[in-house]
Amino acid sequence: MKKRVILGMSGGVDSSVSALLLKEAGYEVIGLFMKNWDEEDEYGVCTATEDAEDARRVASQLDIPFYTINFEKEYWNRVFTYFLDEYKQGRTPNPDVMCNQEIKFNAFLDYALKLEADYIAMGHYAQVEERDGKYYLLRGRDKNKDQSYFLSRIEQQALSKTIFPIGHLEKREVREMAEKNNLYTAKKKDSTGICFIGERDFDEFLDRYLLTKEGDIMDVEGNKLGKHTGLIHYTLGQRRGIGIGGIGTGEPWFVAGKNLKKNILYVAQGENHPALYSTSLIGESPSWILGEAPNMPLKCTAKFRYRQSDIPVMVDVLEDGNLHIKYDEPVKAVTPGQVAVLYKDEICLGGSIIKSIEPLEKKYEYLNDQKIITKFFISP
Known part of the structure; x- marks a missing residue:
């Protein structure tokens, strides 16, 4: 019986190739888009909607089920209020670290386990290694893209259930795989900045x-x-x-x-x-x-x-x-x-x-x- 993996699909090339690799490895893959923020940019476009559609197109290409889950309330309560509170104290927070701790490897994990997932997966450039029953977080092979910094507050339970399909790859290799398999997101530009701010004036x-x-x-x-x-x-x-x-x-x-x-x-x-x-x-x-x-x-x-x-x-x-x-x-x-x-x-x-x-x-x-x-x- 195939192991079930719930993959966080962001609509970018990294999670798209992650879906490809998981399917090729023989897992039952389900794509899940996390909607954490709902707001239009200065042009009246909600980038979350565009990203979700890109993820859906890739899931369709790979013939895997795809769903969207709304974590806006959790994100506001656990990440955005923290972000504002830190600024109120004159500090400069890192909401990406808190998003991983509270949303991707907490709320998302809880939801995936309710769907009877054996594992969750994310398109991060990091690696997990099990040694004598303990789960270690290792840097990604691509030192320029390594994202272990943002994962530093993840706990053992989450790591024990996590797969990072592209952690052993260079970014160049990820792009090449996407292009070779004609994935819709193969040439999509990497997202920058904090998700709820995007390209707008900070x-x-x-x-x-x-x-x-x-x-x-x-x-x-x-x-x-x-x-x-x-x-x-x-x-x-x-x-x-x-x-x-x-x-x-x-x-x-x-x-x-x-x-x-x-x-x-x-x-x-x-x-x-x-x-x-x-x-x-x-x-x-x-x-x-x-x-x-x-x-x-x-x-x-x-x-x-x-x-x-x-x-x-x-x-x-x-x-x-x-x-x-x-x-x-x-x-x-x-x-x-x-x-x-x-x-x-x-x-x-x-x-x-x-x-x-x-x-x-x-x-x-x-x-x-x-x-x-x-x-x-x-x-x-």
Whole structure:
């Protein structure tokens, strides 16, 4: 009897080739499109509708059943409100990580099991390996496309039921397979950005849901340089869009910190300014792929944002359960709200949400005072 696999089909080439490979491997494949967001873009087009139709065409080509499931409520409650709450605290969240944790490998998995699925599958560039009854998350073979960073908060139950059909392939090979088999999505451009924002202006989108207030831009020495349009529009290390070019030495300015209480945006001039660097971080809400923390202190590598090169670190657990992650060398623009993901060679160990950073120089500790939250609102 064939094993049943419920595949998350996004309407892109990766999940399309995943469907092809699963069918060729002899599984009973059912395609399922997750509708997480319902909104038209600036041209009056709902991209979710287009993507669902593309997925349906591929399912028809491969002669597999296809359905759409609505997770809009779950997405709003578990991912989008988290996204807004993080911005209200002056942080820069990663909703893709939370979407994987709460929707794709939680709500989707629960639904698939009700359909008596043996496994779920996703078109991620990552791999699962079982060793002595434990399930390990490994990087995808294509290092440029590896998506293990976004999967760092997945738990054992989900991994034990998950197949990543293209995890062992390069993106080039995936495209070639799609073209060879004349799949409808073979030449479709990869999606970019956050699903509920898409190609639209990011700042404009935030302004619809969060109240912004103009405030002062100051350099890290306390000199007033201009006005910002609202702290939610800026992230640590940001260079473009600050609006103070031509001041000072002529070198570019970078966001160095935010003070929510005083509504001040701090900037530093020069890409190697010490105010942009930190030596360690505190990570909250740690999550471990194997379900328990490895032996501490732990020497490993980390990524503090997607596609960042591995950074050698030393990790320890604090009395409150948070992680202290100390870097071997100072690192630029480590951003609260992002995810610190830990690796041991090819194995993704897990990660934690970056709560705070320790600046390279003590005198810059004041730059990120996020203790008082200004008044924001959420539009229903």
